[in-house]
Amino acid sequence: MEIEKIEQEIIDEFELFGKDWESKYEHLIELGKSLPIIDPIYKTDDKLIRGCQSRVWLYSEIVNGKINFSADSDAIITKGLVALVIRVLANHTPDEIINAKLNFINAIGLKEHLSPTRANGLVNMIKQMKMDALALKSKISS
Amino acid sequence: MTQHKIKLDVTKIRSDFPILSREVNGQPLIYFDSGATAQKPRIVIDTLTNYYLHDNANIHRGVHKLSQDITTKYEEARATIQKHLNAQHIHEIVFTCGATDSINLVAATFGKKFIKAGDEIIVSEMEHHSNILPWQMLCEETGATLKVIPINDAGELKMDEFKSMLSNKVKMVAVTHVSNTLGTINPVKEITALAHAVDACVLIDGAQAVPHMKVDVQNIACDFYCFSAHKIYGPTGVGVLYGKENWLNKLPPYRTGGGTIKSVSFNKTIYADLPLKFEAGTPHIEGGIGLAAAINYVNKIGLDTIAAYEHELMEYATEKLSEINGLRLIGTAKNKASVISFFVDGAHPFDIGTILDKQGIAVRTGHHCTQPLMTCYKIPGTIRVSLAFYNTKEEIKKLIDALNKAIKMLN
Numbered sequence: 001m002e003i004e005k006i007e008q009e010i011i012d013e014f015e016l017f018g019k020d021w022e023s024k025y026e027h028l029i030e031l032g033k034s035l036p037i038i039d040p041i042y043k044t045d046d047k048l049i050r051g052c053q054s055r056v057w058l059y060s061e062i063v064n065g066k067i068n069f070s071a072d073s074d075a076i077i078t079k080g081l082v083a084l085v086i087r088v089l090a091n092h093t094p095d096e097i098i099n100a101k102l103n104f105i106n107a108i109g110l111k112e113h114l115s116p117t118r119a120n121g122l123v124n125m126i127k128q129m130k131m132d133a134l135a136l137k138s139k140i141s142s
Numbered sequence: 143m144t145q146h147k148i149k150l151d152v153t154k155i156r157s158d159f160p161i162l163s164r165e166v167n168g169q170p171l172i173y174f175d176s177g178a179t180a181q182k183p184r185i186v187i188d189t190l191t192n193y194y195l196h197d198n199a200n201i202h203r204g205v206h207k208l209s210q211d212i213t214t215k216y217e218e219a220r221a222t223i224q225k226h227l228n229a230q231h232i233h234e235i236v237f238t239c240g241a242t243d244s245i246n247l248v249a250a251t252f253g254k255k256f257i258k259a260g261d262e263i264i265v266s267e268m269e270h271h272s273n274i275l276p277w278q279m280l281c282e283e284t285g286a287t288l289k290v291i292p293i294n295d296a297g298e299l300k301m302d303e304f305k306s307m308l309s310n311k312v313k314m315v316a317v318t319h320v321s322n323t324l325g326t327i328n329p330v331k332e333i334t335a336l337a338h339a340v341d342a343c344v345l346i347d348g349a350q351a352v353p354h355m356k357v358d359v360q361n362i363a364c365d366f367y368c369f370s371a372h373k374i375y376g377p378t379g380v381g382v383l384y385g386k387e388n389w390l391n392k393l394p395p396y397r398t399g400g401g402t403i404k405s406v407s408f409n410k411t412i413y414a415d416l417p418l419k420f421e422a423g424t425p426h427i428e429g430g431i432g433l434a435a436a437i438n439y440v441n442k443i444g445l446d447t448i449a450a451y452e453h454e455l456m457e458y459a460t461e462k463l464s465e466i467n468g469l470r471l472i473g474t475a476k477n478k479a480s481v482i483s484f485f486v487d488g489a490h491p492f493d494i495g496t497i498l499d500k501q502g503i504a505v506r507t508g509h510h511c512t513q514p515l516m517t518c519y520k521i522p523g524t525i526r527v528s529l530a531f532y533n534t535k536e537e538i539k540k541l542i543d544a545l546n547k548a549i550k551m552l553n
Contacts, residue, residue, distance in 0.1 A: 053507060
């Protein structure tokens with residue numbers, strides 16, 4: 001499915017919560033809990049995204065021209081946010097990932113987590129995913 | 143002497159702080175982050191507004207009335223601070239950009255003149271990064287060694303170890319008066335006396351102390367004391383460095399420029415007397431005056447009254463928080479001021495902070511610029527509730543409910 005279609009799917013899902021922050025965050029926490037655990041061999045310092053209040057590990061690999069991500073965080077809400085971004089970006093080509101605008105984060109009312117002062121790792125994680133995509137792209141084209 | 147305990151009228155005080163009536167995320171704001179920055183009473187806000195409406199001019203420069211009037215007000219502000227800290231001389235009060243700036247000033251100038259390879263500088267394990275990094279940089283530049291006073295499990299300085307670290311190699315002891323993460327009140331008078339016995343100079347970081355207690359620099363006998371205005375209900379961007387006259391006279395200027403000189407020629411510049419030698423450029427004029435307004439406001443209520451009320455709040459909050467299963471208090475010193483840090487087993491501070499925020503409660507989460515301390519406790523960070531005299535027991539009850547809700551949601 002195209003990135004924007006997945007984003008729309010998430011927007012529709014979150015619409016059910018309306019202004020009810022509690023259900024929204026409960027859902028995020030559930031998503032966090034259901035995020036497939038990263039293989040412990042990748043949970044190393046070099047996969048750690050720094051500069052966040054919570055620690056986030058990210059592993060990216062390319063299979064048949066499409067990128068897979070696995071990630072983990074020690075904070076469950078961050079993990080829920082990570083799960084959403086992975087759902088949107090995973091299984092796409094490097095170019096699709098690099099060009100993704102990820103407007104859904106704003107649309108589902110979680111824009112505050114993109115604030116740089118929030119330091120929760122989401123901004124840095126998205127940046128890292130795009131950088132990994134770029135690196136893996138140059139690897140297949142070389 | 144009988145001490146009359148004046149009860150603090152918290153309803154009246156809350157009405158002095160306009161921001162406290164706003165809502166956050168649809169809930170009345172509960173502000174437990176005064177340790178990061180305190181809210182401002184109307185009198186401080188009015189002082190800043192009036193400055194721009196009626197008084198704006200540059201100080202120490204003009205012959206015109208506006209300039210003379212504002213110079214007088216600015217110097218009166220300095221006198222208010224002198225009196226508040228009980229400094230011996232008015233010129234021992236230097237306006238800076240804040241506590242961080244004050245520490246950098248001393249580290250740079252004292253370092254330039256008095257620190258050489260082989261010397262030692264002592265800080266403590268509970269210091270804010272602001273009272274570590276300037277000294278660490280100085281040590282790297284000069285070949286001096288940075289030594290660290292360790293803490294015990296309660297978060298108190300191990301004074302015996304401090305004593306054993308003292309020798310004639312120690313040139314500076316820089317410690318905090320009150321820990322911003324643990325709330326521990328350090329025995330700064332004793333620390334100063336011990337350091338002076340080996341002729342070491344003493345700097346006390348008072349950023350977290352000044353809002354909560356009466357500070358008497360002559361009684362402590364420290365050589366330098368610093369704080370930021372914004373933590374004592376004053377404006378941001380301004381702070382104070384107190385320094386003993388003889389020390390300030392010995393230090394070279396820090397930043398040079400307009401205002402710091404007696405005469406300038408290309409061959410020789412004669413620097414101004416204290417404190418102007420350290421105040422280059424146009425200062426934060428309204429900030430200095432605003433700080434004096436904040437100090438006057440606090441003194442009108444009385445720091446003893448404030449301290450007693452805040453202590454009661456802290457005891458109440460500590461008791462209520464301790465009842466929560468799996469909650470670990472970080473910092474349980476016998477002598478504490480207004481800061482409660484904790485960690486909930488199985489829940490990241492960031493998650494708890496986020497859910498508290500959704501319920502209108504502002505706390506600080508993270509390492510609080512004290513990463514070495516977090517390493518010492520082996521935790522990623524804490525949730526910090528810092529109390530001020532505008533907080534209430536009612537708010538603490540709401541915090542407990544909100545915290546229980548957060549824990550339930552996260553499990």
